[in-house]
Amino acid sequence: MNALVREPRSQSIEDYLKVTYQIQEQSQWVTTSALAERLGHAPSSITNMVQKLQKLGYLDYTPYYGFRLTDKGKRLALGMLRHHRLLELFLVKVLGYTWDRVHEEAERLEHVVSGEFVERIDRLLGHPRLDPHGDPIPTEEGRLQETTHPRLLECFAGESVMVRRVSDASGEFLRYAAELGLVPDARIEVVECAPFEGPIRIRVQGKDHYIGRDAARRIFVERKNAKSSKPKRPLP
Amino acid sequence: MNALVREPRSQSIEDYLKVTYQIQEQSQWVTTSALAERLGHAPSSITNMVQKLQKLGYLDYTPYYGFRLTDKGKRLALGMLRHHRLLELFLVKVLGYTWDRVHEEAERLEHVVSGEFVERIDRLLGHPRLDPHGDPIPTEEGRLQETTHPRLLECFAGESVMVRRVSDASGEFLRYAAELGLVPDARIEVVECAPFEGPIRIRVQGKDHYIGRDAARRIFVERKNAKSSKPKRPLP
DNA sequence: ACAAAAACTTAGTCGTTCCTAACTATAGGT
DNA sequence: ACCTATAGTTAGGAACGACTAAGTTTTTGT
Known part of the structure; x- marks a missing residue:
């Protein structure tokens, strides 16, 4: 019917959702300060953006309590994780990076590579399941093999x-x-x-x-x- | 002395300088409208940014007449062209893109890849001199093999x-x-x-x-x- | 040469995303 | 229970980089 209203989806939004997902993996509800610390932003910036993300339907938010991703938000977050982790493995296997240097590069690349780019490196790497650090790579459909290894x-x-x-x-x-x-x-x-x-x-x-x-x-x-x-x- | 004042260098700035360089290859002086058309921006946006770029020392600007890159601006522009063209070749040779699809992908990647990334694909490709369309790739030192083939x-x-x-x-x-x-x-x-x-x-x-x-x-x-x-x- | 057209610049605005400062709600300790 | 420490939110503002509208300069046509 519509799809005329384009979804805003900036680099910032992608980062907020990705990191929210990662925090959410351990504690059901994500707090403003937890996200602020992980993103390196002031807490008030988080509140602002979270309110915006709620309006966009990416997460559910209860003021003073916390927030968590909706299915829509999860889908986007898993997409970012897929980009990130495939890129990390690609940097190691194809370009010869050491595993301690790939994070920042992938962090910047993940926001700009196209779906085609990601699927091509996925094929090139033989549809790997784990990134260089052992983190599981979500599938294209957004399925993630949960790992719960002890420390x-x-x-x-x-x-x-x-x-x-x-x-x-x-x-x-x-x-x-x-x-x-x-x-x-x-x-x-x-x-x-x-x-x-x-x-x-x-x-x-x-x-x-x-x-x-x-x-x-x-x-x-x-x-x-x-x-x-x-x-x-x-x-x- | 200084180096404490970080040079601003956004994606926008990089695009302005790169396209200015390309226009400048044919006509010594670059006009506001030429750049506006190539970047798809309103002419007033160009004027604003060009004034800023002059203050930053990237180009010389004569109001109502035109502008051209300084050596500093050229260096940056050639760096962007190097990124862009190596990326295009990489996309074709390593990831199997067809040559008509590489431009947009490279356009986005060129602003975020690190120098290390670029030097690694350069080595992987065997220090190529031409991109898939036959455009020359500037060297790391910013030297460009001029080509003046007839049409x-x-x-x-x-x-x-x-x-x-x-x-x-x-x-x-x-x-x-x-x-x-x-x-x-x-x-x-x-x-x-x-x-x-x-x-x-x-x-x-x-x-x-x-x-x-x-x-x-x-x-x-x-x-x-x-x-x-x-x-x-x-x-x- | 001069008026109209084209090119360019200035002024003011908007959306994005960050910030600081000030305010409000929740939680803990006694 | 209460009162303070902590966490969270609101308000207001700054930097960026785009825009429109309006004004200025240069070019062009007759």
Whole structure:
């Protein structure tokens, strides 16, 4: 009938929705300050934009309480995540970036590449399911393979686990993790956990390392006893 | 001293300078209306931005007369052309785009890709000198191999020439040209030129085609030295 | 040479998205 | 319960980059 009213959809809007989705994955309701911190904006800017996004039907908003994406908002957010993660993998596999450098580049590219571009790199990469950090890539239809791996921090001494995902929030951490061999598919043994919130000793490829709790919180693993083979994964 | 004052350099500024450069290649002085038409903006918008760009040192401007890039402006414009043309070639060679679809995608990408991205695709492509339409790619240092090939329109009946460049101003024309085999490096013979501004008959890969004068104006060729020095009927 | 047409500039406005400052609602501690 | 600390919202404004309308300069035609 109409479609004459074009939906505004700026880079800002895309960022707000994408980050809202990511916050929402952990806590059902998203707060103004959480989004403000993640986007690096003043809280009042968030309130303004959230009110606008509600009018556009991208999210439900209860003043002073919080907001969450509608289906429409989720669809757009998953599209952005698909762009972002495929771009990251593309940068690593095709252009030879190291995994700690891809985030910012993808962050800028994701807003301007066309659907055609994304589908072409998807094909070129063989329809991958995970990005270089182990984050799942939403399908073109907006389906996301949820992953709920425990954190390395939650493991006990003696366990043998496999790295499945590494938080990509900090390039510096990714560089550190790669140095230690803590990349997706790496096999590690938890040798001991110091008491009183102490460091964790792990063994990777025969070498022992002590890593802090913050680091162990950023690494997600799969416990080895179950499961067999998964498709091969790219190394950064 | 300074470098504390960051140079503003928006997407708009980049577009203004890039297009100014392209117009400037043909006519020393660039006019408000020429730029307005190419950018699709109102003339007053051009005046405003040009005044700003002068203050920033990107161009010299004489009110009511015209403007031209400074060295600083040229450097930036050549950087944008380098981005644009490498991206176009990349889209064709690596992602399999057809040459009539690359312009818009490159137009958006050129503003967000990092220098690292561009240098990586440059290496991947083997430091190419020409984009898919035959336009020269500026070097990283901002040097541009000038090309001054004559237009097919300026050729005479009987000449045997090689296509060197095809205007990329219209995707539709590129599609038409590709259908006829009129792509860079194609060898063509000018069979006859109808009088009274009539069409031109050419032979490409053994097949004859009649093409209009507008088309012949968009194709740039190199004369094969086999022939003639005797101008017959110059096509004006 | 001079009036009309064309080209260009100025002035003022609008939408977008950010900000700061000031105000309001909710939550926690005693 | 109450009162303050924290979180959230409203109001107002700035930078950008586009626009329209109106005024100015240059060019053109007779």
